Amino acid sequence: MLATTDTQLRDVTRTVEQDGPGFAVILAQAFDAPPAEVWAALTEPARILRYFGEVNGELREGGEFRIPMMGVHGPVLTVHERELLRLAWGFEAHASSVELRIAPSADGTESLFTLRHHVPADEHWDTYGPAATGCGWDGALLGLARHLQQPATSWTQEMAGFETSSEGREFVTAPCELWQQAHLAAGADPHQAHEAAARTAAFYRGEGPNGGDAA
Known part of the structure; x- marks a missing residue:
């Protein structure tokens, strides 16, 4: 079955951890694809273009990506x-920094993909919490999941319009609540975690930066 917003809410594990002076926003998802296939989907510009958008640069240590x-x-x-x-x-x-890690299943036919985004403990974090980072990556993982299921299909245009659709706005709101739970599990103040998630949901719904304050 093709990945949907509902399956993504269930299939992605969301975690927040203290990471040095900052925090780590972590998403993990199992894919029915071997590591070589997941790696290709993450690193080959022509494939990334089909579900995410333009990415270019040099895939080597010391190289630069854009x-x-x-x-x-x-x-x-x-x-x-x-x-x-x-x-x-x-x-x-x-x-900040982003780590993409792929672990094979016991028989090598499936993969566990983990994205770890380290972010500083700054004003942005205090205002929006982990959902600001996490929800963006939630959308990217939905595109990746669909691409791995149907590699020849171009999802870029559909995913670009998804964010402004009613389905997309609903999808943003639900992960915000899940990121709030992950934030609480990491020891956040309940009021702060709620307010940060509400602000992020309001921002992604196009309600303005202060929309969450009134919620």
Whole structure:
């Protein structure tokens, strides 16, 4: 069955951890595809274009990647083929980082994919919490899941319009609640976790940066 918003809510495990002076926003999902296939979907520009968008650069340690639509670029920190890719999310001293890890199943036919995004403990975190980062990656994992199921299909246009659709707005709201639960499990203050998730949901629904304050 093709991945849907409902299956993604169930199939993704969401975790928040203290990570040094900052936090780690973690998503994990099992895929019915071997590590080599998942790695190709994550690193080959032509394939990424089919479900996510343009990504270019040099896939080597010390190389540089660029994601034009997000205005993000930075150095490639670690490359272990079919296992691990670590990227610095910018060049600044306080830049966050993203780790993509693939673990094979016992027979090697399936994969557990884990995305770990380290973010600083700053004003943005205090305002929006883990959902601001997590919900964006939730949408990307939905695209990846569909791509792995139907690699020849181009999902980019559909996924681009998804964010502004009624289904997309509903999908954003539900993960915000799940990220709030993960935030609480990490020891966050209940009021702060609720307010941060509400602000993020309001922002993604296009209700303005202060929409969550009134909720």
